[in-house]
Amino acid sequence: MNVKFKLLAYEKFKKDGFEALIHDLKESKIVLIDAKLSSEQEAYVIEETMKQIGDKFSGIELASLSLLNEEALGGFEKFKNAILETIIGKKRGFTIIGPAKIVHKIKKNPEELTLLM
Structure with missing residues (x-):
């Protein structure tokens, strides 16, 4: 079985919206977004x-998956990270979205994601 991955810049995801994302998913592509989606964005994607x-x-x-260990950051580091995220407009990390017919489950732990296909 061939598996296609599409790397999607967060800025393009925000610009093109849900329709472009769902198009790729319906074409059996696993989409990797170069930012951690907020819980509101995740809920919207799931709902739609x-x-x-x-x-x-x-x-x-x-x-x-976040690339930062928020619990390990001190107060100033958290503040600095919040300002950086505000300036660049995205959270450091990544998001993976796959069609359920290909990706049966994603196991998550703090440092890795495992795709079960």
């Missing part, structure tokens, strides 16, 4: 995807 489920599309698996 649920509306698309049918005979040819069975949904998605989604997980985000």
Whole structure:
């Protein structure tokens, strides 16, 4: 089985919106976004995807991973990171979204994601 991955810049994800993302997922591509989506963005993607489920599309698996250990950061480091995220407009990390017919489950721990296909 061939698996296609698409690397998607967060800025392009924000610009092109959900329709471009769902198009790639329906073409059986696993999408990697170069930022950690907020919980609100994840909820929106899941909610909109649920509306698309049918005979040819069975949904998605989604997980985000932060590149920062927030608990290990001191007060000033957290403040500095918050300013940096505000300036660049994205959270440091990445998000992986795959069609459920290919990605059956994503196991997540603080330092890695494991795709079960």
